[in-house]
Amino acid sequence: MKRIGFIIFLIGLTILMNFNVKYIPTKSGNSTFDLKADSVHTDTHYLLYGEVKFYYSAYDEFQGELFVLNREQAEHFLETNEIEYMKEFQLENEGMVKFFNENTGFYTLVIKNTSEKDLHFEYSLTTSNKNIKDYIRMSIYIAVLGIFIIVIGVIRDKASKLS
């Protein structure tokens, strides 16, 4: 038990060290596509905790909406085509919108063209490379769990020796 705890502790410590010393990509590739009038485009991204910036540009006079969906909402959207969302933004021609992402993970972005024209749309996403709070928290949890198991192992050993 002590050894299992020690291994879990080491795993937590290694992940903690990894995220502090290694480079984490913070910019998505550019996504380019044609967006027909009154239609939607859906992409799923891996987003880090913290501020996410969505840079977009569309030719012609564009008006649209951006929806950010979590897992349940994404699956509901895929099943029913109805949009339930965490966040909603109005988009116009070109620009940048930013939002705060509270948990690292996969999120689905739905871009809706509400203008009456077909157009060409392009966007990219960036997050800050300092946004590794989630990973640090989770790796510390793992390391603490390891220490907890070690302590239980030590107590068990002592109890069995006493009895």
Add this chain to the structure above:
Amino acid sequence: MKEIMKWELKNLLRFPILEIIIVFAVFQIGVIGYINIIPSGGLSIHSFHLEIGKVTYSMITQHLINSRIIVYLITSLLFTISFAYELDTNLTKIYMSYPVKRRDYFVSKFVGCFAVIFLTFSFVGMGFSAFIDGDYANVNITSPFILVYMLALFLLVFFASSVATIIAIFSKNTALSFIGSFFALYIFDSVAVNIKLSPSCFMNNIWHHFFTELATCHEGQIVYHITYTEVIETIYHPLFFSAVLFFISFIYYTKYFEVK
């Protein structure tokens, strides 16, 4: 054979060998790399989950490909401990004096070392796929793309193990076996980049075949067009070469090997 295997595993899993392997595996695989965008419009839930698994294991397999040197180092170390070090310390001689078949002794050692490395890296890969997004942990752990990661890992470890074994049993010396097998693997990997036998070549081929090619979307269902012929073509050369080295070691160890 069961008893020899148990003893071998006990020997290999003693403190701190397992801890060292786990730390190296987590250090190499447990970090976020580039994760592709999933164009998810119009997909069925099943295909959406398949794509989540695909991008996750694509990243993890890429980390494995980049961490080949660590696999070489660990493989050289374990096979040296198991074969050459036991010869140096006369442990093999003691075991050979028991009614133990050489065939069983060799296979137990090889399978024991192989299993320790393969299983450790497999569990680290699976664990990390669950770690990167708790919401999709069950999707990632049950993704069929885990098999691609395991196939790449199997070929790499089998290749490194076969080279390390043949050097260990022919050199019969701990230092020579460890340094020789590590540098042989490292130099071969660096020099023979374009040869199909080279791990850098076959690992990248596997990655390209399974993660970047041949998928079409039809009525929300993603269809992966990966044929058996393509898979066999990708894995044939390393598998054949590793198997040949393994059999040479096996025949030499069971028929001609002399324990002094």
